Amino acid sequence: MxxxxxxxxxxxxxxxxxxxxxxxxxxxxxxxxxxxxxxxxxxxxxxxxxxxxxxxxxxxxxxxxxxxxxxxxxxxxxxxxxxxxxxxxxxxxxxxxxxxxxxxxxxxxxxxxxxxxxxxxxxxxxxxxxxxxTAVREDSPFAYVVMGDNRTYPDRFKKLTDMAYAERPNFVINVGDVVSDGKVKEQWITEYLAPAAELMHRVPTYVSIGNHERDAKWYYRYVSYPGNENYYSFDYGNAHFTIVDSNKDLSPGSKEYEWIKADLASSKAKWKFVAHHHPPYSSDSDDYGNTAYSLSTRMAPEVKSLIPLYEQHGVDIVWCGHIHDYERTWPIRGGKVDEKNGVIYIQAGGGGAGLENFAPTRSWFTAKLLRYWQYCLVTIHDGTFRMMAYDIDGKMYDFLELKK
Ligand SMILES: [Fe+2]
Known part of the structure; x- marks a missing residue:
């Protein structure tokens, strides 16, 4: 090396x-x-x-x-x-x-x-x-990559981070579970920093803390983000990014909920993005009710309380992980598809960990599924947003364009 x-x-x-x-x-x-x-x-x-x-x-x-x-x-x-x-x-x-x-x-x-x-x-x-x-000026185009749930399989993560770096993004958002056990210090190198080294030498990387990080002291030692580091926000170009810790209490009135509410309300950025580990909408087969035997809630209860905030404050995309595959929802508002004013949720948990599977029947909110390892590339210029999602073999399997 x-x-x-x-x-x-x-x-x-x-x-x-x-x-x-x-x-x-x-x-x-x-x-x-x-x-x-x-x-x-x-x-x-x-x-x-x-x-x-x-x-x-x-x-x-x-x-x-x-x-x-x-x-x-x-x-x-x-x-x-x-x-x-x-x-x-x-x-x-x-x-x-x-x-x-x-x-x-x-x-x-x-x-x-x-x-x-x-x-x-x-x-x-x-x-x-x-x-x-350094960060681009407000009127400049830029690009970022979203990936996550790379834990436990550094060989696949290395391949995906090398592919991500080949795109020369301005920065990367990792939606969490970057290590198998955040309390095991060595894993921060073997599972996260070493396989991603070529990318991370040259590209800033932000993490939304996952459950596998276990809120361990090593997370706080190995990262450096604004505020208290487990939830924080930043501006880049003409966009605002709110990074949430979905392992903590997010009920209305909680410290973090009130911070998210104030943060989203205060931003006047053209684009608003949120990232947190747990998925507000997900078709996973067993995490939210085992679909072989029963119905599923098809969402992580941890983050349900945040959905009205996202709708109220005009969030464009909510990035999440936790489930090890890809799912993009239709734009959603008030519990139904609203193509004009809805919020899109993209689960990008195919960063290397063992694949999970989808419920055997389609969810009402699903726009696109992929059960494979993957990452997403976003490009933004002024009022144009484009998202290209690639699998680990380099094939583009999803594309999304938004204009405003
Ligand atoms: Fe997780």
């Missing part, structure tokens, strides 16, 4: 940590002192970027970075790309999981960066040089 080539000390000493993980049928080992996760990008704005990484010894945190530019090269007839890492942000605290926020950046601009940590005994641990782009 690229990111391990800068290991300073390959000797195994008593203090050295041997870190083993397996994915894609390959065993690789980090021996000695090194960077064992990342660097990876978290919350991005037009003027800032959060960069994280992990070292297997306590060390300082430094990011060297600079605006990508072309520098005339004497004797050459073409300018050469350069990565002048002429700015530095450093934190002296000795820690393992590093988080550095770069500020005073320019909107919609490419920056090169490199992370560097110095351990107590003076070893310098540094990454390769990577590139990121």
């Amino acid at each position: 690229n990111k391990y080539k800068h290991l300073i000390n390959s000797k195994i000493s008593a203090l050295s940590v041997v870190f083993l993980c397996a994915f894609q049928s390959t065993l690789f080992a980090v021996e000695g002192t090194g960077i064992i996760a990342g660097p990876y990008l978290q919350h991005v704005t037009q003027t800032s970027m959060v960069i994280m990484w992990e070292t297997n010894v306590a060390a300082t945190s430094t990011v060297k970075f600079g605006k990508a530019r072309f520098v005339p090269a004497p004797g050459r007839n073409k300018p050469e790309p350069k990565a002048p890492l002429d700015r530095v942000v450093s934190l002296d605290k000795m820690i393992n999981i590093h988080e550095v926020r770069l500020e005073n950046l320019e909107a919609q601009t490419d920056y090169f960066y490199q992370v560097l940590s110095v351990s107590k005994d003076g070893k310098i641990l540094e990454s390769d040089v990577f590139i990121f782009q």
Whole structure:
């Protein structure tokens, strides 16, 4: 793996940590002192970027970075790309999981960066040089990917994240269950950060926390989002994104419900998107009543209370997961299809975990089903929204266009 080539000390000493993980049928080992996760990008704005990484010894945190530019090269007839890492942000605290926020950046601009940590005994641990782009201006087109429920099967997740990165999205939303058990620290690397590394070095990724994350401290250690990190919102381009923690109490009057209500009411963005783990509408065969023996509620009760808020505040799409397959609903309002004013719910839980199945009969709200591993790509320009959904073999199996 690229990111391990800068290991300073390959000797195994008593203090050295041997870190083993397996994915894609390959065993690789980090021996000695090194960077064992990342660097990876978290919350991005037009003027800032959060960069994280992990070292297997306590060390300082430094990011060297600079605006990508072309520098005339004497004797050459073409300018050469350069990565002048002429700015530095450093934190002296000795820690393992590093988080550095770069500020005073320019909107919609490419920056090169490199992370560097110095351990107590003076070893310098540094990454390769990577590139990121700050958030686009309000009137610019942009693209994002939605995927989720990648847990337990990092080989499939790696394939899907490589496919997602090939689309060069501006950012990614993961609808949760990124690890099998959020309390098992190693899984945050083996199931999430390592398989998605090529994408996450260069593309900011947001998670809506799933039940498998178990509200563990490692979630909060490994991510960096606005607010309290389990529910938060951000603007990107001409859109507003509200990320909900659907594992918590969402009844009217609860802290999070009131926050969601205020957040949706306050946004004047042209497009409004919500993401949370549990599906408000789902045709799954057994999670909401075993359809082999009985009826199903065909929705996750955890999030039922939010549906009126989405309808009232003009949410365009609600992204969700939890069920390991794909389902897109018709636009829904007041418990029935309303093509003009309805909210569309898209369950994109085909990120790698074992597939689930649909009830044997069709739900009234279903527009499209796919029982396979998948991800969704969204492109937005002004009042045009397009969603293309791809399976793990690269076949586009669903398409949605909205205009406003
Ligand atoms: Fe789940």
